[in-house]
Amino acid sequence: MADNKKLVEEITPMGEDFARWYTDIIKKTQLCEYSSVRGCMVIQPYGYAIWENIQKGLDARFKKTGVENVYMPMFIPESLLQREKDHVEGFAPEVAWVTHGGNDELQERLCVRPTSETLFCEHYSNIIRSYRDLPKLYNQWCSVVRWEKTTRPFLRSMEFLWQEGHTAHATAEDAQERTIQMLNVYADFCEKELAIPVIKGQKTEKEKFAGANETYTIESLMHDGKALQSGTSHNFGDGFAKAFGIQYLNDNNELAYVHQTSWGMSTRIIGAIIMVHGDDAGLKLPPRIAPTQAVIVPIAQHKEGVLDAAGKLYERLSDKFRVKLDDSDKSPGWKFSEYEMRGVPVRIELGPKDIEKNQAVLVSRFDRSKTFVSLDNIEEELSNLLDKIQQQMYDAALQNRESKTSSAVSYDEFKSIIEEKGGFVKAMWCGDEECENKIKEDTTATSRCIPFEQEELSDKCVCCGKPAKKMVYWGKAY
């Protein structure tokens, strides 16, 4: 049975109400739960297992480029946060303050880190003396707190998990190289592991990070046509170094400021996985990060030999794959729907008929296609199927993005596409922030990025008609 019948009644169909579909899936698959603190979520085992796999994949990639992990305090003294002007202004409205220790009021308020630039800077100013100390390539896995006005699970919570990399370099060139290198790491990770195609580019002045010289981003497109900033990499130049006095002696015995970068990816990316790949039956997890890659469902498990055979198959496969055997007394139909909803890439059905024929049935979550495979080479068949699903998911996501990407030359055309079709709209821009503001006011769409891959759609700004400088991706965003 491979029709599109809705099997799980509790999930609101995407087409009916996308926001509700999103929260239904999260609740039904137990990725996270609301907590008693507004805007803070309990990440449940299934959700956390996805995060752990994301961590593993990213961490390995970071380390391959020479990055080391550290841990910084979660509190930042107010005076330290104040050091870099743009940075404070950007974050001040959304920081949480600690004012008391026990019953005593603190002499200086402590902010709960919304991000740790200032802490890394202070530390770097203490440990960097010579060009021989450079570069410093640090990363930390932690949570940060931002007092958000409105929140949504994974997409925007008041406390969220992430990694933040902070590097210090001798030269501007080294810093720029690192900034782009890490952007590429993110892009590679998203595309290869998460099967999410991304647009790489630079943020406009208006959209860049507080305190950065340049912000680079990878942007992905959700199923409902809204964009999601999926990872960012910033080049700070020597701005923070000057504010924090991070100086070193170069090989000419001259005092110089370091050049810094920072880059981050958060649990928000789990929201992207849900909204890029999911369908009305539930989650679809890319095999490379799925906590369970294949679930074995025994059929007629009360019958002689079935559970034995299923147990043996489990033992065999668990050497090579993340596999689960569900021998609970739920009906097979229930299990089929359940694991489909949870996005497990492959279901392995094993019943009396199969055992008789020395075979098993592999069913793909991607398209519900079934293949009967011999138990003799099931490892190979499963491995091939997982690879195939990974590729199919990427292709489908790319195709969806392409079909929701338009170009606009006139402003009327631009507005009607944003309003009626949504998605990414490529259009020329004069470089003036006024036009970004006007577009946002007229359409609620924002500039997503100035893509590295430029096209010359026309020579005039789509908004004001003045000479265009860059092609920009525009869209409504999360």
Add this chain to the structure above:
RNA sequence: CGGGGCGUGGCGCAGUUUGGUAGCGCACCUGGUUUGGGACCAGGGGGCCGCAGGUUCGAAUCCUGUCGCCCCGACCA
């Protein structure tokens, strides 16, 4: 922070208009029959009706206040 909606067993809801023994579906537990797309029968456990005041013989229901959550906007990973 504006606009809207909602708080009743774990979840989803009915009951509130017109005050009078707290109900339904799912989930959960026990036993049995089932098992290739969310099985069936029987029995069972579980609720300060968000919180605080008030009106009343009597409040889930009426009044006042308060807190929280969700959705839509402005701000943000």
